[in-house]
Amino acid sequence: MAKKSYPLPRVYGLLEPGPVVLLTTAGAGKCNVMPMSWHSMLEFEPPRLGCVVSDRNHSYGLLASSGECVINIPTVDIAGKVVSCGNTSGLKTDKFREFGLTPRPAEDVRAPLIEECYASLECRVADTSMVATYAFFVLQVMKAWMDPAIKHPRTIHHRGRGTFMVAGETIRLRSKMK
C-alpha cells in the first residue's frame, strides 16, 4: 500500500463507519496485533477515540505499559488474516509471521504500521480513567496514514459470530454535519 500522510481533522471519516480494525502494540522487543470493533470517535480535533481492549487480550498489557498503539484499517481482501489474528493469542504466536502481515516502522510510536492495511493511525493513550471499569482506553491520533488510491475502501464490519458486512456503495446526501 502506498500510504501517505493524512490530515488529522479528517481522521473521523475513517473510523466513524465502524470498520473492524487491527490494533498493533509493541513492548519488550515484540509486537502484537489484534482485531477490534468496539471503538468510537470522541473528538474531531485533535482526533480522539475510545476503544475497548479487554485484559483477557495479550495486547492489553502491551497497550497499558507502552501507552502507544497503531490502529490499522484492513479491507476485505485480507479478511481471512484478520479473523485468524482474532482466533490466536499473541502470547504464543508471532501473528505477523504466522499470517503474513508486514510490520513497518511508525513515525511517532513504537508499535508498527501494517503494510497490508489501507490506513494506519499512530496513537497515544490519552486517558485511562475508564480502563478499570470498561477496559476503555481513550487514544489520541498523533499521525495518520492513508493510501489515496483507495477511494471506496471495502472495509469489513462485524455483525457477530463470524458474520461480516462488507462496505457497499457510496451515497452522497446534503448534510450540514462534518
Add this chain to the structure above:
Amino acid sequence: MAKKSYPLPRVYGLLEPGPVVLLTTAGAGKCNVMPMSWHSMLEFEPPRLGCVVSDRNHSYGLLASSGECVINIPTVDIAGKVVSCGNTSGLKTDKFREFGLTPRPAEDVRAPLIEECYASLECRVADTSMVATYAFFVLQVMKAWMDPAIKHPRTIHHRGRGTFMVAGETIRLRSKMK
C-alpha cells in the same frame, strides 16, 4: 416494520458494525430525534454501549434530565430523513412531524421507538462519569426490538461530509469470537 422482541445478548451484532443510528429522547411532553455515529459497545451482557451526545445538541438536555433514550437503527431507504434530522434542531422543529417519522410507545422508557427503523434499543443511562469530559454517555440496553424479516439490513455508515457507505454483501468466516 413488524418488530419483535430481540435477545439482549445478541444486541452487540446490531451496533458493532457502526451504523448511523437515530437517538430518540423525551421530556416535558415533547420528544426529539437526532442522528448519531459516535458509539461503541462496551459490554456484551447486560449490553452496554457508550455514545457521544454533545451539549450543543437539543437531545443532550433531554437525555441528561430523563436518563433514558431509544437507539433506533435506520436503513438506506430513509437515509434522506436521517440527514434531514441532522440538519435541523429539535429546539424549533418537531422532527417526527416535519420529516414523516412515526413515534411508537416503548415498553421500559418514555422516549419513543421509530416505526420506520428496523431495530430499536430501549436504553437507560448507566454511567455519567465521562459526560463532563467527552459528552460520552454509558447506556444500558433494557429491551431490544428487531424486525426478523430484515436479514441483511442495508444500514448506512457515515464517512464524513455527507458521504455514506451503504452496507453491502455479507460474508462468513470461521471466527472463534462472539
